[in-house]
Amino acid sequence: MNTLYRSTRETASHTMTASQAVLQGLTPDGGLFVPVELPQANFDFDQLATMSYQEVAYEVLKLFFTDYTPAELHACIDAAYGSQFDDPQIAPVTKHGQQYYLELFHGPTIAFKDLALQILPHLMTVAAKKNQLDAEIVILAATSGDTGKAAMAGFADVDQTKIVVFYPKDGVSAIQKQQMVTQTGANTHVIAINGNFDEAQTKVKELLNDQQLHTELAAHQLQFSSANSINIGRLFPQVAYYVYTYAQLIKQGQIKNGDTINFSVPTGNFGDILAGYYAKQLGTPIHKLVCASNRNNVLTDFFNTGTYDKNRDFHLTSSPSMDILVSSNLERLIFYLTGSDPVATANLMHDLQTKGSYTISSEMRTNLQDFWAGFVTEHQDQDEIHHLNHTHHYTIDPHTAVASEVAKQYRAATKDTRPMVVVSTASPYKFPQAVLSAITGTPSTLDGLAAVDQLHELINVPIPAAVTSLREAPVRHRDSAEVDQMATAIKKILNLN
């Protein structure tokens, strides 16, 4: 079967192949690409249980990227999930206390975005060849920390691409800043912005839509693209680790083929948990997807009331990658809740844009039973890190702790005793200050590598190479710019004048 893609906001007259959708990212009407028809999977989990991560990923990706040849997909997968991961299982599943932990932080930037951003550049360059695009692809990204670094790690030295990342000078952690300025790769460019993340993000969006700039780029055989989490080249590779987890639990003898399990997912942009929803649609025996939020609990309210309302205070938390008030991938779920109705979807998204809120119909709400939602306070988050460390000698990061704690809320509220898998999205060494404070019970004054060393003494878990390599890595990026000079900075990098 050939899987084609359509917009969530337009009647399905325009369709695209997977490779075209990967290149384009967003649909021309501002909607998101979804498969015209969901692929048929017929997974044999007993067989998947004998497979490696790479083999399972192939079984999943071939359903979505049907205009890629088997050889092309294998090449993308091998390039993405290799020795840059410090665990040959890529996504190991472990058990601590009553819950399982799916560790998605063994990649080069020790956070789960590697699972998507290690493969996206390869899906993109294959797509460019397939569609006779000769231009060099220029990725623009604004980052509050994790995404920009993971994108650079993915695109570094990938042929026919360049990447330019802007980060707020005083808006990222010490470790994140060090990761950013030491990034290797002749095609990577990093610029510190005298402004906050929102300003940088707004400017990047503006530049990506600037027609004059596009024309200038085209004259030099260059084309902008984005590594945004709405790209199907990021979304669908994430389905693989849900399928892999189920197969691994069979292999470990924890479940029998056919048993249903739950996942608890620390959620920001709704990309990770949406991949779980697709895994369920493809036949993975998942009972509930628990949507876990921090104090920015706009999704908790949405699932519990049917109203999405971003008009609220924004909180900075110790799980910064989830400090989000507009979860862009939620539009895809909305589309399915409407029964794949692009007009209804477009209307709700219009409400979001004009009023900052929308309410779904009671009929749509009845289709939400695949999900359960909850949130945690900062205090509960710290407590959960402390509890797991002291009781089970397992240390989790503040994002994972959100999901771990909400999973317990779910169990207490529902008495559901199915196996619960907490999706672990970052290494504790990525947020050492918050983790140290939680474990010791007193706010840590150490940050950066000093905090890493202190944490290492306490938990005795090997420090990942991604962190140790920072000690000697030379600073390669020193540029900074004002927000209104971002366009000039890009032109300079690209030699456009």
Ligand SMILES: *Cc1c(COP(=O)(O)O)cnc(C)c1O
């Ligand atoms: C991005 C991120 C999340 C949120 O994932 P979404 O797909 O945006 O919901 C959670 N934890 C960490 C560590 C992240 O980097």
